Structure formats: structure tokens, C-alpha cells
Amino acid sequence: MKAIKVIEPFKVEIVDVPKPKIEKPNDVIVRVTSGGICGSDIGIWNGTNSLATYPRLIGHEFGGIVESVGSAVKGIRPGDQVAVDPVISCGQCYACRIGRHNVCRDLEVMGVHRDGGFAEYVKAPAENIHLFHKKFDESLLGLVEPFTIGVEINNRAQIGKGDKVLVMGSGPIGICAMQVAKRNGAQVIMTDLVKERLEKAKSMGADETVLVSEENLEERLDRFTDGEGIPVVVDTVCVPSSFEQAVNLACPAGRVVCLGLKDKPSSICMAEITKKELTIVGSRLNNHCFDEVIEGFEDGSLHPEELMTKAYNYKEIMDALDMIKEHPQDVLKIVLKFED
Ligand SMILES: [Zn+2]
Ligand SMILES: [Zn+2]
Incomplete structure (x- = not known):
């Protein structure tokens, strides 16, 4: 499958990598339909994101259609439209124990500390998968994550x-x-x-x-x-x-x-x-805010379609990055569509 890889600062390539396989019983494979480019992706690209390591498959704002699920996964089926929470935590440390896993001592964010979702397929644990309940525009599934940042801010304050x-x-x-x-x-x-x-x-x-x-x-x-x-x-x-x-x-x-x-x-x-x-x-990342955002998308109180400035095919990643670099004031969110 194809994926977007930052080899080193300022060097982005569309690479061929093995398609992920179900390995653990709670694994879910998602066919990515859309992703949002974030300031922190730009930081990985231009070498200013101090958290990133290279090479990296980038993308922490993404969603798509469930392709397959592991044997222990319940309530998620192939064909479901989903958004993927990129926050991975240990479950053991102080922050995790008191319900603040987004600041886990061993926090990992998909697309930053480990490989992310700007790829044709991605694997994530079932607990990171969040379902849409009615048919939603596929190009907007990747925009749940930026709104979860907004929910976290509101919750913290x-x-x-x-x-x-x-x-x-x-x-x-x-x-x-x-x-x-x-x-x-x-x-x-x-x-x-x-x-x-x-x-x-x-x-x-x-x-x-x-x-x-x-x-x-x-x-x-x-x-x-x-x-x-x-x-x-x-x-x-x-x-x-x-x-x-x-x-x-x-x-x-x-x-x-x-x-x-x-x-x-x-x-x-x-x-x-x-x-x-x-x-x-x-306020950092999000603490279990995905379902609230999906509810807001579905009831029409949150408007991802207005956040999207322009959509590019993922193969045009360089054009998308140039657009953000050259017209930062005109861009709210650039969406990458993962289709041929
Ligand atoms: Zn982001
Ligand atoms: Zn932890």
C-alpha cells in the first residue's frame, strides 16, 4: 500500500509499505478515506517539531471505513465509518489511573511518536476507533480530531x-x-x-x-x-x-x-x-472526546465542512504543503483524500 513518509526534514515521499495485518485480537484495520494536515505535521516536515523522530509515516487526523477486525472486537464491523483517536497511553501511570490518559507518562501519538494515518490502510486498537451512526461525507471523517482539541479546551475550562x-x-x-x-x-x-x-x-x-x-x-x-x-x-x-x-x-x-x-x-x-x-x-490533545465531536457533526452543531479550505489527493501532498507554506493566512484545514 501507499503511505506518506517524512524521511527527514523537508524530504517527503509517497512510499510503498506492507499493508497492516490483524495481529492482536483487538486490532482494527481501517481503509483511510481522509486526513487533515495539522500544524504539527508541518513541524515534522520542516524539522521544528521537537517531539518527532524520523523517518515517520505522518498523520494524526484521519478516518475511514473499517476493513477488518480482530477476534475480540465487539460493536465494530467492516464497512462502518469511523474516526481514529491517535492518542495511545499506558493505562498504568498516575495520569492514566486518574482518567487523564492524554498526558500519559509514556504517551504516544500516532503520526508523531509512532506511524500515523496518512496511508491507504492503518491499524489501531479497537478502543481508539469511534463510530459514525449515519452516513457521513467520507472526505470529512479525518476532521474529527481537530474538533476534539476544541472539546478538550472546553472541558478543561x-x-x-x-x-x-x-x-x-x-x-x-x-x-x-x-x-x-x-x-x-x-x-x-x-x-x-x-x-x-x-x-x-x-x-x-x-x-x-x-x-x-x-x-x-x-x-x-x-x-x-x-x-x-x-x-x-x-x-x-x-x-x-x-x-x-x-x-x-x-x-x-x-x-x-x-x-x-x-x-x-x-x-x-x-x-x-x-x-x-x-x-x-x-490543554493537550484530547481525553476521550471523539464521540462528542461525532455527535456534533451528526446533529449539525459542529461544521467540519466549513473548516475544510481545500481537498487534495494524497499523492499531491507536496502541493498541499506548498499551499500551507505560501498562503498560511488563507488556510484553515487542508484535507487529503485517500483514493486513486
Ligand atoms: Zn492536529
Ligand atoms: Zn499512562
Whole structure:
């Protein structure tokens, strides 16, 4: 079968590799129909993803049709449409024991630490397979994973009905977090430096948008919250200064969600956290959020079709990567279709 392999930074090839076989009783083989290209795939490609090892079959956002199942698999049948959770954990460590397996001590993510789903077929344990309940557009099955990042953010910040949420940054993660927050009954204000991105965010459901290069964010937040201050801030910009800003903007008793993986420090004054008794949480990958996203796709409250900027055949992977490199502001999500 064919698969997309990053041999070393800047060297991507379509390679022939053996088709996976059922080996363990709970193995499931999926014929991949679609995958989403993520910032971290770009990082593996250009050598800036510190977690990746080479060579690597990439892809952690993918889904497709079940091809075959092992003898112990129940409730999953050949022909089912599924999305695959790429998070693999040990089940034994402290994080796993308290139900936080997405930060397992021995965490492995398919497509990052082990081979992933940008291939014609992929093998995964049954517990990582999540079923669609009605026929869904095959080219969108790979977009469940990015929305699970949005659910995790919402769960970590306990975003619910009546909450007012600031999402800093209107890229794919910001959009997914916003749509999930809207589904949860919150009101969302989003920022960006690019006007077109904000127009897109608004058309996808954001209540208000702020062009931070031209408008005063604090004034807009004052109006948005009737002077109370913003209780939830989600920083998807992920640079040291945006995290500082997030902590400064959150109102007393507020929550701040941090998603960045930069290893540079931010200057945060402890009094800011203590005086306001802020809750600052990290949010990484997803903790069993696939079924909630599939439900959102099926009930129409989440919109993967709007997240997709363009679809390419997987053999055009270089064109897809060039599109992202040359037009980063125009791209939310590039989808790869795995078909001849
Ligand atoms: Zn991703
Ligand atoms: Zn573990």
C-alpha cells in the first residue's frame, strides 16, 4: 500500500509499505478515506517539531471505513465509518489511573511518536476507533480530531451555558474551540491580526470579532461583558506574550487555557494569579472526546465542512504543503483524500 513518509526534514515521499495485518485480537484495520494536515505535521516536515523522530509515516487526523477486525472486537464491523483517536497511553501511570490518559507518562501519538494515518490502510486498537451512526461525507471523517482539541479546551475550562469566552487567534484550533463553546451555550469573542480570518470566524459562529491590529481589545471586552471583565480566555496564539496577555485579561475568578508548546518563559506576575484567584490550565490533545465531536457533526452543531479550505489527493501532498507554506493566512484545514 501507499503511505506518506517524512524521511527527514523537508524530504517527503509517497512510499510503498506492507499493508497492516490483524495481529492482536483487538486490532482494527481501517481503509483511510481522509486526513487533515495539522500544524504539527508541518513541524515534522520542516524539522521544528521537537517531539518527532524520523523517518515517520505522518498523520494524526484521519478516518475511514473499517476493513477488518480482530477476534475480540465487539460493536465494530467492516464497512462502518469511523474516526481514529491517535492518542495511545499506558493505562498504568498516575495520569492514566486518574482518567487523564492524554498526558500519559509514556504517551504516544500516532503520526508523531509512532506511524500515523496518512496511508491507504492503518491499524489501531479497537478502543481508539469511534463510530459514525449515519452516513457521513467520507472526505470529512479525518476532521474529527481537530474538533476534539476544541472539546478538550472546553472541558478543561469548564465552559458552559452563559459563559463569555475570549478566544485569542482565529486559526483552526480557535475556530474548533469556538464552535464547541457555542454548542455548549457560551458567547464567544475572537481575535486575529487578519481581517479575512475574522470574517470567516464570524461566518462560522463567533458572536464578535476584534481586529487587534486596529481595535482596542480591552475596550471591546468591556463592552462584550458589560464592564465585568472576561471570565474565560483561550490562548491559541501560543507565544510568550499572548500567554501574559491572557492572564492579564482574565477577570477575577477567571479561567485561562494554555495550549502552547514553546519552551520560552512568559513574564507573569504571581500577584495577578493570586489576587484574581485564577485557574490556569493546560490543554493537550484530547481525553476521550471523539464521540462528542461525532455527535456534533451528526446533529449539525459542529461544521467540519466549513473548516475544510481545500481537498487534495494524497499523492499531491507536496502541493498541499506548498499551499500551507505560501498562503498560511488563507488556510484553515487542508484535507487529503485517500483514493486513486
Ligand atoms: Zn492536529
Ligand atoms: Zn499512562
